Amino acid sequence: MYRYDVVDQTLVNERVAQYRDQLRRFLAGELPEDEFRPLRLQNGLYIQKHAPMLRVAIPYGLLSAHQLRMLASIARRYDRGYGHFTTRQNIQYNWPRLEDTADILADLASVEMHAIQTSGNCVRNISSDEFAGVAPDEIVDPRPLAEILRQWSTFHPEFAYLPRKFKIAVNGAAEDRAATAFHDIGLTVVRDANGDIGVQVLAGGGMGRTPVVGVVIREFLPWPHVLTYVEAILRVYNRYGRRDNLYKARIKILVKALGAATFAQQVDAEWASIKDGPGTLTREEFDRVSAWFTDPPYAVLDDDDAAHAERLREHAGFARWVGRSVRGHRIAGYRSVVLSLKKTGVAPGDATAGQMDHVADWAERFGFGEIRVSHEQNLILPDVPVRELYALWQEAKAVGLATPNIGLLTDVITCPGGDFCSLANAKSLPIAAAIQERFDDLDYLHDIGEINLNISGCMNSCGHHHVGHIGILGVDKDGDEWYQVSIGGADGSALGGGRSAIGKVIGPSFKADDMPDVVQQLIDAYVEWRHPGERFADTVHRLGVPPFKARVYGERRSASKHAAQTVAVGE
């Protein structure tokens, strides 16, 4: 993976010093909160319900064992012994002391990490496919471009005070595992007919209050032009994006208002004068960065391992875990392993410092010292030999990281919600917990099959509810917490049939207590109506929303009628 050179390290160190001085001035009362806010946000620091929250960047989801140990150490030293992995490949600490934040950033800098631009109205952490470099369906490794974009966007002087936040995702595989259609810019690295590398550019996607699927504004952009073209998009957005209304300030609103074609023309006009200028990427730089993402020293292994095969036969539990958590690999004899952070009773995406240390150890013992963070909020060991899977499973099970639910109903994506977040309309963690408890039976869970259930505590959609096959959104009704349910969303990944779609709300919202029943009704209907082997998302796609809606609200009407009759009889 990429290692900092003098330039990278110097910039991060100087940033820590700059922030330390800003924090000092704020604590001394020399810098008003209004003026400190954008500065601290661009260093990852929110002021939350209970305490500050620090969001640390894990660029394109890639971590070394050494870095993960530092994240664990920060959790112990400055927080309450755990951290929360987010849907944008960041980690959040919920309980640091404001006074400690400069020291935390200094600790991060010591392992080539930072919290730069993880918040604020600027270009955020670049996200990517968590299986980059190891996935069998990869067309071009997206990591070099993601790193080049990370550097380009870091401290970009012109784009630090945009109308609103700006998110870029890069994908390079046949399957879109980076939700590129739901980013301000979604880049798909592809090869043209001549085998030359370029990107397809989507713009104007996003979730939030107005969810939009991004549109293609350039079908094939040769790689040397990526930075200047992205600069042109940002300049058009910075100048013409709306600033009068927070809810209309994202680039998607501008793209919609202008229409994709006009927007693309404006970008082209802007691009014309910087194209081929000094911002054009050089082969030398592309190679320099790519050199950090070459293969580790893989051993020559047989893809079949007799002992492994036997264990699969002997241990139903192991076989079940392998079926859910173990993914194919480009290299024979290796697999990628998803460690579930979705154990029932634990907030989705949370990991303790102890667990992080274990994962770091496994990354070194069973792999090449690398860990990935997925937007589904799980951790991944990318390079595990087949013959080590059993040993890894036993150890992971012992520390609660081997729940065999990856891709299943209880692998819930959830934002921190009302328990932590000051923007929340409603809690999301207890809803996730209640649903996980309801569907705790593993046989049943496996029978239901692959499905994304996503929960957000408010319209900001950090829990990606719009693209959940079942999406749950916390809403506020006269000060009470209610939940709106949508179905039919899809984030572009294979589980949702490769579609990128925004879920449709099925009807009036529900109380927290009703949520497990509502999900149960949707699942029951699906199980009844599915064709053999058909996933939930595909059944919804085939039948549409109305039958599911009728099922949920019809049953509720007859249930309440039934209750009314019972009461009448009782009287």
Added chain:
Amino acid sequence: MSRLIRNGQVTVDTWQLIRNVDAPVSPDGAVILPLASWVTDPVSRLQRLATGVWLAPDDDPAVLAPWLGALPLIAIDFPKFTDGRGYSSAFLLRNRLGFRGELRAVGDVLVDQIWYLARVGFNAFALRADQDVQAALAQLAVFSERYQGSTDQPVPAFRRRERQWPDGVRTAVAP
């Protein structure tokens, strides 16, 4: 008379920023007019060779193109420091339109944005009255490197030098 940083030095400002053209103006001394009055009032513009113009965040700097060679000063107003449009206006003036005169940030101009302002092409900063001038000067050198090109350094880091790794080894080859 407010304090001004120009070309890295603290100086006394001799320009008068005219926000309201209807208010009485002292007839002598250089003034900076709002774009609308500057464009529509060619007489005063010609009379006062030393007239400057200031742009609001949504003013298009391209309308100044015909006069850029003669204009001594353009100011860009930041009604609120979080409104970042002025950064792009400055970039365009310097790079697209080739403006070489004084480019001044006015309005809500604060110490902590100086680095970015300087990078996109401002060479003068009319700091908000409560700001610490020495702190602002220090911010002009807060970073020693720049990843991406902008006005102050159009060539991005990756083109400027062979990037070195901490052990001094040049690595275009995998470690």
